[in-house]
Amino acid sequence: MKFSALVPVCLLLVGGAAFAPSFARAQAPAKDAKPKEFAAGKPLGTVNEAGEFVTMTPNVKVFGSFRFAESCTYDPARNLIVVMNAGVPQTMQENDGYVSLLNPDGSVHTAKWIGATRDGLTLNHPLGSAIQNGVLYTADMDHVRTFDLATGRPGRAFPVEGATFLNGIAVTKDGTMFVSNTRPPECLYKITPSGEVSTVVAGKPLMLPNGVAIDQEGNVVVVNVGNNEVLTFDVDGKLLKTEHAVEGGNDGIVVMKDGTKYVSSVKFGSVSRIRPGQKAEIIAAGIPSAASMGYDSKQHQLIIPMNPNDAVAFIKLED
Secondary structure, eight states: OOOOSSOOEEEEOOOSOOOOOOSGGGSOOOTTSOOOOOOOOOOSEEEOTTSOEEEOOTTOOOOOOOSSEEEEEEETTTTEEEEEEOOSOTTTOSSOOEEEEEOTTSOEEEEEEETSSOTTOOOSSEEEEEEETTEEEEEETTEEEEEETTTOOEEEEEEOTTOSOEEEEEEOTTOOEEEEEOSSSOEEEEEOTTOOEEEEEESTTOSSEEEEEEOTTSOEEEEESSSSEEEEEOTTOOEEEEEEOSSSSEEEEEEOTTSOEEEEETTTOOEEEEOTTSOOEEEEOOOTTOOBOEEETTTTEEEEEOBTTOOEEEEEOOO
16 A cells, blocks of 8 residues: 555544533432433434424534544444543543444534433443444443444443553454553453453553554554553563554554554654554644544544544545
8 A cells, every 4th residue: 555654634623512511310310210221322313393303414514522532443334433432520420431423524423322321321431442243342441341333232341450540452353352551550451251351461561551452463562652662462461573653652553454553642643654664654743632543444544533622533544
């Protein structure tokens, strides 16, 4: 593939209604109240005069819907972009995380898909996300939570004892999860599909580990916020290779089929491309708080959430 040295970045800024926190819905139900069933949100639309729900017509484009967007993951089955939102800080309201669905052009498909209500839902502060075998995985503070990708319905929750800040996540084809813990103890956890948790890497060379990905050989790639190292481990935690992004402070990592890696710097706002055996180069810059990006394989683009900017950046890659 051929790429230009610098690819334009399109920033999709928030528009429309703001999301004011609703403190009432965070209250615990009465002891004798029957728990309500989980329900996923609908695509954008409204009820017409005849009382019928009408989906918004295709000639209308809405951008926004974010509240501290942290990670983006592409769903090829529906050709939609899944965006994890942390919601308001935990000190203001617990269990306020939610998931938006975007069309490939960045317009909103479903503003709150998971999180339309809090009934049957626990999602506090989702950060990294991954999709595997029809399941959406997310790192949520001290748990990994799963959701059915077709319906949004909550699945299993995997507690990680000792975790202080679960952040990046990658999942192998057999459902094994690798999750970074950014704050001390800085480590990389491995969680089996049955829920067994082990630490496969502890301390150096991890330095504020963040984004995690699986490469084409099934190895685990981790980027650090604390420096510019891009670390490749085998599934047992043996360090196989160390590469370097142009800048440090990194968050997102995407590994392509040919081994090319893209790394986003949440601290310095750049995206580095590392081709196999070559020195890293910057292909985009000036992206505020460039967090845990995803790759849209159909449209051949990187999608980068921008944390407190409540926005998402798109980078079209050239063949």
